[in-house]
Amino acid sequence: MxxxxxxxxxxxxxxxxxxxxxxxxxxxxxxxxxxxxxxxxxxxxxxxxxxxxxxxxxxxxxxxxxxxxxxxxxxxxxxxxxxxDPRRLSGATIRFDAAGEGIALAGPYAGQPLSAIPLPALVALFGRDADTARRLEAYLDRRHPGWRVDAQGNPDPGPRRAAYPGAMTEQEAYEILGLERGASLEQVRAAHRTLMKRLHPDQGGTAEQAARVNAARDRLNNRHR
Known part of the structure; x- marks a missing residue:
């Protein structure tokens, strides 16, 4: 009516x-x-x-x-x-399925499966959504095992920021460096130097391990800024 x-x-x-x-x-x-x-x-x-x-x-x-x-x-x-748009409200940049595959929701590759997106563009999809960052990190570890080396660039222990700090939590950074939560900046630097010596190629270390230690150091350095 x-x-x-x-x-x-x-x-x-x-x-x-x-x-x-x-x-x-x-x-x-x-x-x-x-x-x-x-x-x-x-x-x-x-x-x-x-x-x-x-x-x-x-x-x-x-x-x-x-x-x-x-x-x-x-x-x-x-x-x-x-x-x-719920994607904008949540900050999610990727929609994942149960198998861990996903489709980009933002950027120039929006609507395309992750398998068709170049590695640099995939890394750029790290957004402010914590769940998206965690699942994307797992996807990259599975599909591109050396992606952290490319993302971090030169694994030199000199001071610099982590390229993608959202990919690592503060707790993970403490665990990687073998420190307790609340460690001082000097303790972070000392632990970083010790681990980098152990991870030297002559000692059997790999570039990926060094990049992850650098990322942990940078994650905790950012906390003190």
Whole structure:
């Protein structure tokens, strides 16, 4: 019944505009669209007050179309969708499935499977969502075992920031360096130097291990800044 009332209201608006143009040919189409648009807005407000949300939305959309055209309607719909996009609200950049595979939700490769995305672009998908970062790290460990070396660059023990600190938690950094939570900056540096000596290639260490120790050092250094 309510749907029928909305349809009748739209039909009356169309009939009113058609007859107005016949009786007053000097009126431009722009004026007619404005009159119809504001009339539709008034009806939308009436339906909204009466609790008929579906028809308020229908008439409101028709009013925007009359007043701003199809381009304006599309622009408003896109803006509304972006504002309430759950990906934007959660910060997630990847949607993972049960098998650990995923699809990018953001960036230039949005909509593509992770298997089709180059390694540098994959690393760039580390976002502010902790769960996404954790699962992406696991994916990279499985698909690209040496990715940390590429991400960290030169494993030199000199001071620098971790390239992607969000990939390692503070607790993990303490465990890697063999320290208790709350260790001082000097203790962090001393533990880092000791481990780097043990991980020298002549001692059987690998570049990936050194990169992870560097990342742990940088993660805790950032805590003291």
């Amino acid at each position: 309510t749907f029928l009332a909305g349809a009748v209201a739209l039909l009356l608006l169309w009939w009113f505009g058609r007859n107005l143009k016949i009786r007053h040919p000097a009126l431009t189409a722009r004026v007619l669209r404005q009159v119809g648009g504001y009339a539709a807005l008034a009806l939308a407000a009436l339906f909204l007050v009466r609790g008929r949300l579906e028809f308020a939305i229908l008439l409101g959309g028709g009013a925007i179309w009359l007043l701003e055209g199809s381009a304006g309607l599309n622009r408003r719909v896109r803006g509304l969708a972006a504002r309430y």
